Amino acid sequence: MILLLADVNIEGHVGRLAGLMQTQYWRELWEDLDIRLRTFADIGLSAADTDESVWLACQQQGLYLLTNNRNDDGPDSLEATIRIRNTETSLPVFTLSDADQVFRSKDYAERVVESLFDYLLRAESLRGAGRLFLP
């Protein structure tokens, strides 16, 4: 089973991507990987929690975090958290390289889906990779 957590700023984006991932063309990969979406509430997080808390909760509970790419690289940022806390066994974080395009371009959304499936199919080998961009 693969658990995905959408950051609160891309819940709609991930909903759209998950819809695409369950269309007939992709369904057998979705089912084989047994992908499940989780929300912040499901794993005891609040929408106001820090990047560090969110990253740690994902590591402790075995979730792959999906994030946006429009924040500063400050001391409490996700980038800083990964720099400090990432180990060779940590789960990677998947970041949409241009989240806005998910709604504006079906081709872009499809490429994100391809990229995400490609990563998830070899997820174990990607431990320690830190942040991976989609597509």
Added chain:
Amino acid sequence: MKTKIIEIVDRGRGPQLSTCRITVQDLVPYLQQGLTHEQIREIMPVLSDDEITTVEQYVRENYEAVMELDQRIRARAAARRKPPQAEEAERQQRLARLDAARQRIRGQKQERNGDSAAR
């Protein structure tokens, strides 16, 4: 639980809502596109009307700084983008791996079906 005071603060990720992880820059592309609150809430259901209004007001009052940061973020994303040819080559490799995975899954299914039919 959200606190009552909704304001813009900086916790090291750029200006963001005091009540929520969502940053001003998360909303900028959608404000630029002129999306309504309802449309924004379809993308970010966690946001309240008051929170969106607070961000809109911050953007109006700090327009130049917000747009300068928006440009920096867009430039950073553009710099990470690979040349189209390299991107396409990577995509073809990805699609080949996905096809191989599909074949593997189908093979496993057929094997399982064959096994159960043989029993």
